[in-house]
Amino acid sequence: MKENTKDEAHAGSFGLRLLFTSPGIERGELAQLVTEAVRSVGEGIVGQGRTLIGHVKAFTSVPGGSLRINMVDLDLGPEKEDRLPEGAIVEGEMRFMAAAVGLTDEELERIVKGSLEPLGLRLEMGILGLQHEH
Amino acid sequence: MIVCQLAGFLGSGKTTLLIRLGTSLGRTGRRVAIIVNEVGEVGVDGAVIESNGLKSVELTEGCICCSLSGSLQNTLRQVSREFEPDMILIEPTGLALPSKVKQIVRTSMIGEERTFTICLIDAFRASKLFAEAGAFLSRQVDGADVVAINKVDLTSLDVREQVENIVKNISPSTPIVFISAREGQGVDELVSMLGDAL
Numbered sequence: 582m583k584e585n586t587k588d589e590a591h592a593g594s595f596g597l598r599l600l601f602t603s604p605g606i607e608r609g610e611l612a613q614l615v616t617e618a619v620r621s622v623g624e625g626i627v628g629q630g631r632t633l634i635g636h637v638k639a640f641t642s643v644p645g646g647s648l649r650i651n652m653v654d655l656d657l658g659p660e661k662e663d664r665l666p667e668g669a670i671v672e673g674e675m676r677f678m679a680a681a682v683g684l685t686d687e688e689l690e691r692i693v694k695g696s697l698e699p700l701g702l703r704l705e706m707g708i709l710g711l712q713h714e715h
Numbered sequence: 716m717i718v719c720q721l722a723g724f725l726g727s728g729k730t731t732l733l734i735r736l737g738t739s740l741g742r743t744g745r746r747v748a749i750i751v752n753e754v755g756e757v758g759v760d761g762a763v764i765e766s767n768g769l770k771s772v773e774l775t776e777g778c779i780c781c782s783l784s785g786s787l788q789n790t791l792r793q794v795s796r797e798f799e800p801d802m803i804l805i806e807p808t809g810l811a812l813p814s815k816v817k818q819i820v821r822t823s824m825i826g827e828e829r830t831f832t833i834c835l836i837d838a839f840r841a842s843k844l845f846a847e848a849g850a851f852l853s854r855q856v857d858g859a860d861v862v863a864i865n866k867v868d869l870t871s872l873d874v875r876e877q878v879e880n881i882v883k884n885i886s887p888s889t890p891i892v893f894i895s896a897r898e899g900q901g902v903d904e905l906v907s908m909l910g911d912a913l
Contacts, residue, residue, distance in 0.1 A: 585781050587754060587810045590851050592725075596755030634847045636726035636809060640762045647766045653726030654840055657869075664766075678759045680725050680809065682848055 592635065594680040595689035599697075601704040605669030612648055612663050614703060615639055615675070618696045619650045619659045622679050625692035627655060635681030641665075643673035716795060717912050718803045718820050718827045722855055723835030724844060725809030728865040730760045732835065732896035732905075733806050737769045739906045740802060745913065748772075748800035750790055752779045754808040778808050780815035787816070788823040795825040801913055803827075814858040831912055833905065834859035835896075839869040841878045856885045861892060863905060868895040 587594070622637045633655055641648040645666035652659040677697070679689050700706065721729045721736075733749065740747050749771035751760045761773035772790055777783040787805075794803060807816050813832045820830050834856050837844065841864075845852055856862060862882050867875055879891055894901030 586778055586812055586815075587808075590810045590848060592810055594755045596753070596757035596759070598757045632843065632847060634725070634844060638759050640759045640766075642762060642766065647762075649763055649766070651726070653837070657839070676757055676759045676762055678753065678755050678757060680754055682725075 590682060592680055592682045593684040593686045593689045594678070595686055595693050596676070596678040597693065598674065598676045598709045599706050600672070600674050600709060601706045602672045603670060603704050605671055606703065608663070608665035608667065608670060610703075611641070611670055612661065612665060614700050615641055615648060616650055616659045616661060618677075618700055619652050621696035622692055623652050623655050625696060626681050626684060629684060629688065631681070631683045633681065634683065635679065637679045639675060639677045641673055641675045643670050716800060716802065716825070716827050717829050717831060717909070718791075718805065719831045719833065719909060720805045720807065720813055720816055721833050721835065722807060722811065722813035722816070722859065723809065724837065724848070724852055724855060726840070727809065727835040727837045728896040729806050729809070729835055730763055732863070732865070732894070732902070733804055734764060734767045734769065735896055735899060735902050736906060736909065737764070737804055738767065739902070740909065741769070743910070745801040746798065748794045748798050748803045749806070750774065750787070750794065750803060751806045752783065752808050752811065754778055754810055760806065778811050779805075780807060780811040780819065784819045787819055791820065791823040791825050802909065812854055814854070817858065829912055831909065832859045833861050833863050835863050835865045836878060836882060837866055838864050838875055838878045839866045841881065845881060853885045856882055856889070859886070859889055861890045861905070861908065862886070863892050863894050863901075865894050865896055867893045868898050868900060
């Protein structure tokens with residue numbers, strides 16, 4: 582049997598891709614919502630009694646710009662590279678990915694999806710790509 | 716053609732370093748091909764890399780050192796044949812073992828002159844990471860041609876020395892460089908090493 586390094590590291594992962602639309606959201610608010618979603622994933626992992634040993638990342642692309650957010654440590658918090666354009670943003674794509682030691686794929690899926698709920702209150706979202714078990 | 720692997724645990728800074736290296740080498744006129752691997756079905760790093768003006772081939776839904784080894788071999792052959800790069804930069808997942816990726820590259824028979832492995836260590840989280848996943852990280856360090864202790868902009872000299880000692884205990888003879896991929900500190904040294912290898 583071929584060695585699976587993900588199992589060897591006792592790590593889980595979950596990622597999803599979604600398209601969103603909005604009547605018009607300003608860059609600052611969008612950045613804050615996504616940042617809080619990333620932070621929420623980290624807090625969800627810690628809430629499971631685990632240390633965040635892993636990586637939570639999100640990339641949002643909209644016409645004319647993008648937003649990259651990474652978090653590897655709750656004390657450091659999310660790091661942001663904001664290239665979103667000025668003006669009302671009406672559509673875009675988001676990619677979320679979380680990988681962490683000590684959690685299963687299913688646990689991470691639940692945490693990530695839960696963390697995206699506040700976004701759903703402000704944006705119309707359609708999930709495209711999901712992590713599947715192999 | 717050189718194949719350079721940027722290994723390192725989750726969140727160690729591989730993508731940030733890859734963007735710097737790819738951009739620097741591209742400016743010198745080198746043809747650089749990038750292969751990036753994501754353990755989940757949805758890739759994020761590929762989109763980040765492309766937003767920085769670089770092109771990449773993304774392999775998702777597995778790890779190229781095990782479940783996606785066949786895909787890596789096929790991609791290496793296709794890239795080397797169609798693009799004829801001077802260098803192929805590979806970013807595996809943070810859960811990959813570089814020694815296994817190196818072996819897969821070798822058996823791909825693409826005629827590379829040399830493989831070069833840079834293993835990144837996150838200096839800021841090193842003590843926590845080695846406490847939780849030390850055996851796995853040690854396997855990642857072992858077999859690297861150079862260890863890049865990253866995020867030195869976030870750490871004190873004392874912490875850097877501690878991390879250096881941890882690495883030296885694992886692999887006493889491997890060269891070590893101190894970098895901040897985010898700030899660009901120390902990256903020129905890595906670019907020079909790669910340039911010398913070309």
